[in-house]
Amino acid sequence: MTNDAQRILIVEDDKPLRTTLAATFKAEGYAVWEAGSVTSARDRLNETSADLVVLDLGLPDQDGMTLLAERRAIGDLTPIIVLTARNDEASKVQALDAGADDYVTKPFGVAELLARMRSALRHGVQIRGVEPVVRVDDLEIDLAQRTVQRGGARVKLSRKEFDLLAELAQHAGKPVPHERLLEAVWGSPDADIRYLRVYVGQVRERIGDDAQAPRLIIAEPGFGYRLG
Ligand code: CA
Secondary structure, X not given: OOOOOOEEEEEOOOHHHHHXXXXXXXXXXXXXXXXXXXXHHHHHHHHOOOOEEEEEXXXXXXXXXXXXHHXXXXXXXXXXXXXEOOOOHHXXXXXXXXXXXXXXXXXXXXXXXXXXXXXXXXHHHHHHOOOOEEEEOOEEEEOOOOEEEEOOEEEOOOHHHHHHHHHHHOOOOOOEEHHHHHHHHHOOOOOOHXXXXXXXXXXXXXXXXXXXXXOOEEEEOOOEEEEO
16 A cells, blocks of 8 residues: 655745645645755755656746756656746747646646646656555555456456546545546546446446445545545
8 A cells, every 4th residue: 555645846936835835735645845946956856756846947046947858868757747937838838848747827726736746646657667556455456557456356447447446546545535536537526426426336346345335445425435
């Protein structure tokens, strides 16, 4: 089970914004580092790796693009989300070409940034190709290979069914809100919750969980679902 907090490095020179983001990320359960310049971000990344970098482009010492290009040049595949006030197509394309995983244009909603972060972190797990394999009882979910086994036997899931189980697995043992599950599987927290109930039923059936007395996917009434 991977319960270790994922580490986010925020590189942003606007102190009030950085402080707000740091508090928000911590409340979401992430471990947070802050840097106000390219130099301090570089020092931090050379010291120890992050799981995700949120990178402002307009920084006092150098352009954030410099750091982005540098990390990719040395083969660092840590997901990087660029924050930019530059609402022009060219700089977004430039950032993506330089290896950014995503970008968010200021001003942005925190919910949007968090959604992009979750997506980039999932993608980061995939591109790094390392496990992580989540185990709950005799259920084994390989997030990188997108495979599931129960008692050593392969369980076949559709893409959406796997996405649902993977989102639960990434927070195994903790309740995951309906909205987060809807967003992970259907791309919007406002998707119809009835879809979710149907899919939870399907996943339970596929993994052999008893719908009347589930032991693997547990409903948290009025909130969401929990794996294990
Ligand atoms: Ca700035």
